[in-house]
Amino acid sequence: MPDIASRRSLVKNLNAKIAAIPMMLTATVVFVGCTLWTVVYSFTNSRLLPGGDWVGLAQYERLWGTRRWLISVENLAIYGFLMLVFSLVIGFLLAAIIDQRIRFEDAFRTIFLYPYALSFIVTGLVWQWLLNPEFGIQAAVRSMGFETFAFDPLYNSDLVLYGVIVAGLWHGTGLVMCLMLAGLRGIDEDVWKASRVDGIPAWKTYIFIVIPMMRPVFVTTLVLITASIIKLYDLVIAQTGGGPGLSSEVPAKFVFDAMFVSQNLAQGFAASTMMLVAVIFVIIPWAYLEFGGKKRG
Amino acid sequence: MPLAQGQQAWQKQLMFNVLMVSIGGPETFLRLYRDRDAEFAEGPEVATVFQALADARVMTEGSNAQEWNIAARMVIEGQAGGQIMGDWVQGEFTQAGLAAGEDFTCLLGLGEHEYIAAAGDAFYFPLIEDPAVVEAQDNVARVILDPATQVAFTAAKGALPVRRDVELQDPTPCMQAGIEALQAGQVVDSVNSLVSPDTLGQITDLVVEFLADPDFSVEESQAEFAQIIATAD
Amino acid sequence: MQPSVSIRNLKLDFGAIQVLKDLNLDIGKGEFLVLLGSSGCGKSTLLNCIAGLLEPTDGSIFINGDNVTWAEPSERGIGMVFQSYALYPQMTVKGNLSFGLKNARVPKDEIERRVARAADILQIGPLLGRKPAALSGGQRQRVAIGRALVRDVEVFLFDEPLSNLDAKLRAELRVELKRLHNNLGNTMIYVTHDQVEAMTLADRIAIMKGGLVMQLGSPAEIYGRPAKKYVADFIGSPSMNFLPGKLRAGPVVDVAGQSIPLDAYDFTRKGLEGDVWFGIRPEHVATGEAAAACPVSYELKAELVKPMGAETLVWSSIEGTPFRFRMDGHAQVAAGDILRVGFDPVRASLFDTVEELRV
């Protein structure tokens, strides 16, 4: 009897289970499998092709002794922090302004969202031109008569990262704004009315009532922004190529160059494993807060 | 500015290794890249090369071009004094209507050690049984290496032919100098064929960083360079 | 006595749509006024205007004699309770009650006192530490009422506060609201489209339609002497039967082949003659023995019988005009039965057919 029962449960929804097999295989083999494979081979001295000898942590020692990697990590930290803060703040402010039922709302929303429809490559090129001293903003201002005006952030090691951040913000804030706007629109109008009757100023209502209510939207937005931060690559390629010098290098570019330019797979694997570790360090406390807390409460 | 310089990494690496051959000399070059003598890399010969690189750092200040041909344009338009580049750059100058020897000139090995670092692109053909295809492959190879093709191609590109036995029709003084160097055997292997891409990548990163950061001292960079040579493969 | 809230020539347009058209209303101190009307008639809009959440296009609003037409909602001396509770979900019940007060820089001990009092009145003391998500619908609405209560205001505004609750809870809270009103003596303006709620709670009911007040009066007046056919039709379920008739001197009205004497009818407008609607409520129709005793009676065929437990509704018609009436729950009737029905014209309502005003 138990035998039949177990067979039944296996056969139950058999079609659905068969249909799910490719997806499950993709998820386990491609995702988990490749991740593990990458981590394992980061402990070898693989060059152009995977293989080589076991070298323990040597790749990691070299990685953390490499100036370019350290610069990349620092850049990503700065970019990530500013990107998160500013895209959330600007995106939210824009959404809050548009939420006042201003006229031409659709037009504004389209304008702000439009950059997101462009690839990072195009965004990078556009901003490279804008910030290029020969034919960008500097040239335009100079042609208006301010001959000594100087504005070439992309050619200044100290400023280049901010040039990239501006392009990143231009590209990404529109989406954040739309998500936030959807969140704001999801807030019951009566809550706004109640807070007005209570005499709470609008900014306080946003901070103490509306934003806490938008927590799910913020979480989604945060995940999207974080993903785009970590995979930052094409924007830098198009806008600065990592320069001047190494001053706008980022980890994803390090990985790519190590694997395909320097033909040192293991070094690239070590770098991407470090990126994975960083992601895990971000995700675990968040997941704990998000899902762990509920069971207790 | 004295020296035009494209911002891409490979151009900076190229400049560095040109300095290595022409300032340091071919022996230095080979001792580093072929023999991987790390001790030598810390020595005074290499120090002069890094000093030269530091001078180049000052001379290329403000050179914001990315591509090598944009940098060449700065020279053509008179904004820059010169450019360190491969022989192919000649094509840009002649296309702009300038005549070698009159409007511009070439300084092989910067006038010091007149050596050429030889590198070439390779054509690979898949191994195929079909005799018709094999014949077509042979045809392509024959046409490419045909002296007439080489003459026409090199004239347009401005570079040296891959065959030494072709007579170039009125070669420019630049090509002439190159041919003479070749015939005198003043050739070293390209750094690409001496060290692994990994090592070259490390050297490139170092040079790029050195050129971008005026506070990066000669001593420090030389020490890092020696470190790379010590672990080079 | 000075009215607590008074509305003068209030107009409000949303673009081209006129939602409130020249509306006048006076609400006395301590009065429980219910705004009743079908969906979209402008009840919420009027309430929002009183609260200051909408700016009127024209007209003025006075609260306690002060012209507050342009005052901020928080400065009008009103508290408001919403259908969706509109609690602040991330704050505890206590936080919900005290947030507005803290913001208004009310002293701490005063806040404590008011919160304690509200919690006491509404019996939500044990819930003070909870978040709204951990409350039932009825508890949430109590908290929402508490939030209005702590404001220590003269006028309470309710916008369908009970319509998200199930029938039983609604009945309970209705009683509680009535008690609250009796205890506090505040002026309350209460929007609903539930007639029973309106009837049980109101001191006076304002029936609204299309941005105008159709009739303002006590529940008994509204029910017994509706001023307009619309009001008569709107109030009562199933609604009043309207039979076409002819009013003649006498006064007598001819309805479906019978001449009904109206000597006892309390005329609003005397001496009118011509076509009228003769209205009689289903619950004022008698059957059987009682019908025979009525001044007017008809023989009808039951077309549809709907037993409701305590009573039975019967659908029928008089000369092609639908006619509904109520019978006792024990009555044995089936579709097709011939019944005798009767009524007393004293309880009828007559309306002219032109303006449909009470005769």
Ligand SMILES: Nc1ncnc2c1ncn2[C@@H]1O[C@H](COP(=O)(O)OP(=O)(O)OP(=O)(O)O)[C@@H](O)[C@H]1O
């Ligand atoms: N913001 C608005 N813009 C345009 N028209 C509106 C707006 N708000 C309400 N209206 C219109 O005004 C009229 C009155 O709306 P209101 O909300 O006052 O109705 P209500 O009587 O409260 O109805 P309900 O019982 O359904 O709540 C409706 O016809 C509605 O369509």
Ligand SMILES: [Mg+2]
């Ligand atoms: Mg409403």
